[in-house]
Amino acid sequence: MRYVDEYRDADVCRRYASAITARATRAWRIMEVCGGQTHSIVRFGIDALLPPGLELLHGPGCPVCVTPLEMLDRALAIAAKPGVIFCSFGDMLRVPGTRSDLFCAKSEGADVRIVYSPLDALEIARQNPGRQVVFFGVGFETTAPANAMAVREARRRGLCNFSMLVSHVLVPPALSAILSAPDGRVDAFLAAGHVCTVMGLDEYRPIAARHHTPIVVTGFEPADLLQGIHMCVVQLEEGRAEVENQYARSARPEGNREAMHVVAEVFRVVPRKWRGIGEIPASGLGLRPEYAQHDAEALFDVGTISTEEPSVCISGRVLQGIEKPSACPAFGTRCTPETPLGATMVSSEGACAAYYRYRRAGS
Numbered sequence: 001m002r003y004v005d006e007y008r009d010a011d012v013c014r015r016y017a018s019a020i021t022a023r024a025t026r027a028w029r030i031m032e033v034c035g036g037q038t039h040s041i042v043r044f045g046i047d048a049l050l051p052p053g054l055e056l057l058h059g060p061g062c063p064v065c066v067t068p069l070e071m072l073d074r075a076l077a078i079a080a081k082p083g084v085i086f087c088s089f090g091d092m093l094r095v096p097g098t099r100s101d102l103f104c105a106k107s108e109g110a111d112v113r114i115v116y117s118p119l120d121a122l123e124i125a126r127q128n129p130g131r132q133v134v135f136f137g138v139g140f141e142t143t144a145p146a147n148a149m150a151v152r153e154a155r156r157r158g159l160c161n162f163s164m165l166v167s168h169v170l171v172p173p174a175l176s177a178i179l180s181a182p183d184g185r186v187d188a189f190l191a192a193g194h195v196c197t198v199m200g201l202d203e204y205r206p207i208a209a210r211h212h213t214p215i216v217v218t219g220f221e222p223a224d225l226l227q228g229i230h231m232c233v234v235q236l237e238e239g240r241a242e243v244e245n246q247y248a249r250s251a252r253p254e255g256n257r258e259a260m261h262v263v264a265e266v267f268r269v270v271p272r273k274w275r276g277i278g279e280i281p282a283s284g285l286g287l288r289p290e291y292a293q294h295d296a297e298a299l300f301d302v303g304t305i306s307t308e309e310p311s312v313c314i315s316g317r318v319l320q321g322i323e324k325p326s327a328c329p330a331f332g333t334r335c336t337p338e339t340p341l342g343a344t345m346v347s348s349e350g351a352c353a354a355y356y357r358y359r360r361a362g363s
């Protein structure tokens, strides 16, 4: 398959692995901040190809996993209101809130529907003028343009019964927070190629310079990842800390200006809580005041929300690269993809789910 097979070529991967081994003279810790990359690393055993001491840390790169518990509880409360049709991508339905999840809410009678695009939710709103249709707008920079377009289109068409529960997060502030943490362990980052296809590379340059940390924008296939790791190792060994682009076939330095324009028109930067990590300043997107009529958080009064994470779950430490999933006492026993206790076990991009699926024996 063109554009896939060539990035999974075993000889190419072995050559990159040998080049990494030849170049690394000491232990380095490299963090990927993308659930798709985490999934590929575990699925294809990329870390097993690396020399001893070169450790891959799995960062907060899964948007489902970092959606805060408060927002899930808010979604559940809105979905339970009479007359509401609550629309979401399917991967959010089984993410546990404090006491339930959207899948259970659906089984108990709430009108929760899986959609494949925010425009599907717009169409449901058009077909149901007497109902309130709420779309769960979750994700990184990658999904923000389509969600922004849906809100703008709702306003253009006068669909007053369409609103969005927005829980967007931004990657660069998370990288800064990880590097500023007192127990930070990261020497270099693999940044997600698709995020940079939208936002470009420029936001990463001051972070790399301020923290003297290489950032390599990287794709998702085995050869991409090994080349990105090699680029990180070369920078680290040479004492450089620059932003480099392994994913030049898609990510341009300036990003996608049209996409960023629609995002800036509809959203503004806000503080945002990250599940397991806490609040990071200026790390999220919320609707601008001029779109308040489509802001589900403002439209639906759900009272006070008090949340409670399962005490055994260490997903916050997993998401910061401090612990591996197999360090969790519930991993593979009380917590499995069928009975998830934390968000990182629900999403296929979550580190716990990837470890469970591909390394059932633990590693």
Ligand code: SF4
Residues within 6 Å of the ligand: 312, 313, 314, 315, 318, 325, 328, 329, 330, 331, 332, 335, 336, 340, 341, 342, 343, 344, 345, 352
């Ligand atoms: S295995 Fe389950 S309980 Fe443990 S950290 Fe992962 S999601 Fe949380």
